[in-house]
Amino acid sequence: xxxxxxxxxxxxxxxxxxxxxxxxxxxxxxxxxxxxxxxxxxxxxxxxxxxxxxxxxxxxxxxxxxxxxxxxxxxxxxxxxxxxxxxxxxxxxxxxxxxxxxxxxxxxxxxxxxxxxxxxxxxxxxxxxxxxxxxxxxxxxxxxxxxxxxxxxxxxxxxxxxxxxxxxxxxxxxxxxxxxxxxxxxxxxxxxxxxxxxxxxxxxxxxxxxxxxxxxxxxxxxxxxxxxxxxxxxxxxxxxx
Amino acid sequence: xxxxxxxxxxxxxxxxxxxxxxxxxxxxxxxxxxxxxxxxxxxxxxxxxxxxxxxxxxxxxxxxxxxxxxxxxxxxxxxxxxxxxxxxxxxxxxxxxxxxxxxxxxxxxxxxxxxxxxxxxxxxxxxxxxxxxxxxxxxxxxxxxxxxxxxxxxxxxxxxxxxxxxxxxxxxxxxxxxxxxxxxxxxxxxxxxxxx
Numbered sequence: 142x143x144x145x146x147x148x149x150x151x152x153x154x155x156x157x158x159x160x161x162x163x164x165x166x167x168x169x170x171x172x173x174x175x176x177x178x179x180x181x182x183x184x185x186x187x188x189x190x191x192x193x194x195x196x197x198x199x200x201x202x203x204x205x206x207x208x209x210x211x212x213x214x215x216x217x218x219x220x221x222x223x224x225x226x227x228x229x230x231x232x233x234x235x236x237x238x239x240x241x242x243x244x245x246x247x248x249x250x251x252x253x254x255x256x257x258x259x260x261x262x263x264x265x266x267x268x269x270x271x272x273x274x275x276x277x278x279x280x281x282x283x284x285x286x287x288x289x290x291x292x293x294x295x296x297x298x299x300x301x302x303x304x305x306x307x308x309x310x311x312x313x314x315x316x317x318x319x320x321x322x323x324x325x326x327x328x329x330x331x332x333x334x335x336x337x338x339x340x341x342x343x344x345x346x347x348x349x350x351x352x353x354x355x356x357x358x359x360x361x362x363x364x365x366x367x368x369x370x371x372x373x374x375x376x377x378x379x380x381x382x
Numbered sequence: 383x384x385x386x387x388x389x390x391x392x393x394x395x396x397x398x399x400x401x402x403x404x405x406x407x408x409x410x411x412x413x414x415x416x417x418x419x420x421x422x423x424x425x426x427x428x429x430x431x432x433x434x435x436x437x438x439x440x441x442x443x444x445x446x447x448x449x450x451x452x453x454x455x456x457x458x459x460x461x462x463x464x465x466x467x468x469x470x471x472x473x474x475x476x477x478x479x480x481x482x483x484x485x486x487x488x489x490x491x492x493x494x495x496x497x498x499x500x501x502x503x504x505x506x507x508x509x510x511x512x513x514x515x516x517x518x519x520x521x522x523x524x525x526x527x528x529x530x531x532x533x534x535x536x537x538x539x540x541x542x543x544x545x546x547x548x549x550x551x552x553x554x555x556x557x558x559x560x561x562x563x564x565x566x567x568x569x570x571x572x573x574x575x576x577x578x
Contacts, residue, residue, distance in 0.1 A: 184387040360418035
């Protein structure tokens with residue numbers, strides 16, 4: 142029982158970074174989403190050739206239009222088209238949303254720890270926005286690792302939520318830090334997680350999303366710090382060797 | 383001009399005759415796991431087989447090796463639409479764990495470190511399923527299921543359970559983790575048995 146492909150029109154778009162773009166898509170026939178789900182995107186060439194990829198939704202659960210944020214992969218086939226070429230008013234096809242496991246619903250009372258590597262922040266942003274839309278009160282933390290300050294998605298929105306005390310945000314820069322930043326550039330460590338993250342005693346629901354190596358490291362640190370592996374949900378992208 | 387994605391040309395087409403319907407060729411080896419990777423030492427590793435009458439047998443690492451591993455060269459197909467062709471593995475055929483076991487079971491439920499489960503049809507998997515511990519000439523990495531995973535390449539790869547530590551023989555079919563969460567009970571990539 143696979144959902145059918147349905148049309149989606151690009152109604153708005155904005156650049157999140159010099160190489161990533163949020164696409165606002167009106168897809169009236171797509172099913173309502175849960176926070177954390179992804180959608181398949183299909184492109185069709187003149188000769189009928191098609192290419193499809195899966196992208197996490199960034200928009201809050203159940204809302205229309207839907208939003209995805211696409212990171213341009215230099216030698217990619219689909220992402221350069223979505224970032225550089227697809228114009229407002231143009232149509233693509235989408236299927237889903239799908240994925241039932243890496244999801245969060247705002248009725249859950251448990252504290253939530255979100256750990257993002259790079260564009261892995263996208264489905265976690267859907268959770269943050271879903272909580273805002275619902276006026277949720279479950280405590281929420283976001284640890285967001287990215288190479289450089291220019292690479293941050295949704296920075297203004299996250300800073301605003303943090304300033305209002307809605308969410309506890311910590312950025313980790315692995316290559317370059319902003320001027321005057323109190324920490325050195327470097328990867329997420331066990332010490333950093335121990336220092337920032339909710340304690341295992343609070344039994345948070347944990348969502349970790351990012352490149353495979355990042356998720357392996359972060360999830361392993363969390364388990365060794367005492368977090369219950371059954372409370373840690375992961376989504377990895379990109380191949381290993 | 384087509385209705386969808388105007389101006390999209392796509393990459394130079396690669397003709398791949400061995401791909402099941404809806405699959406694309408992947409050169410890397412993606413990792414799809416719903417939780418943290420368990421890190422199990424081979425010295426602590428154990429595999430337990432339970433028959434439908436409750437009879438149990440267990441193997442530690444050396445005892446598993448003593449059953450006689452073999453080389454496997456096979457294509458693998460993930461339900462998320464990637465396939466890898468010509469992968470090489472080393473593992474012990476499932477049949478060897480069943481030598482001398484009296485059973486009328488038709489299915490096996492594989493269980494894993496970390497709690498994952500998946501159901502596999504027994505008869506059609508004999509000679510086509512292994513407990514694999516090497517990939518591409520090296521010890522299987524933990525994120526790919528090491529120290530040992532099931533390898534059932536004629537079915538979608540969620541059936542090839544990572545970190546396998548139990549095999550429970552069953553007379554009747556019963557859904558494992560993904561099978562309870564929307565995936566096919568069988569999962570034949572050539573018939574595109576992805577979802578219910």
